[in-house]
Amino acid sequence: MLVVAAPGFAFEIAGSVDKIADGDTFWVCDANACHKIRLCGVKAPEQGESGYFESAYGLSKLVAGKKVTCIRVGGGTPCDGRSKAISFDRIVAQCFLDGGDVAITLFQQDLVCDWVKHSGGHYSKGDPTRVCH
Numbered sequence: 001m002l003v004v005a006a007p008g009f010a011f012e013i014a015g016s017v018d019k020i021a022d023g024d025t026f027w028v029c030d031a032n033a034c035h036k037i038r039l040c041g042v043k044a045p046e047q048g049e050s051g052y053f054e055s056a057y058g059l060s061k062l063v064a065g066k067k068v069t070c071i072r073v074g075g076g077t078p079c080d081g082r083s084k085a086i087s088f089d090r091i092v093a094q095c096f097l098d099g100g101d102v103a104i105t106l107f108q109q110d111l112v113c114d115w116v117k118h119s120g121g122h123y124s125k126g127d128p129t130r131v132c133h
Helices: 052-063 102-108
Strands: 012-022 025-029 034-039 067-072 090-097
Touching: 012 034, 012 052, 034 102, 052 090, 052 102, 090 102
Parallel strands: 034 090
Antiparallel strands: 012 025, 012 067, 025 034, 067 090
């Protein structure tokens, strides 16, 4: 697969997780800037929904203050061709901590569901009980 990027557009963002917004959104800060990241292919409960605090706390416990590497949609993620690279003001990306996929860890902990529309079933592996509705 050939991936072409505009000048100044890097598919990889690596840095420390500075702040958590909710169960699927956080900021990654590198030497130049902080980037608001939306995990691709999974969906966490929104504020006011059941499980919101558990999901946000679970993400915070997993990544806060730690170094992650994120690959933007279009750079070789399960969401390529299914999801936009930017959602509202967030970069949509697959992120890794110590080589493991952050979204898979959250999914395994029942803190997010597989958003099949965007992941192609990557996280649930076809289990209909674990997909977003």
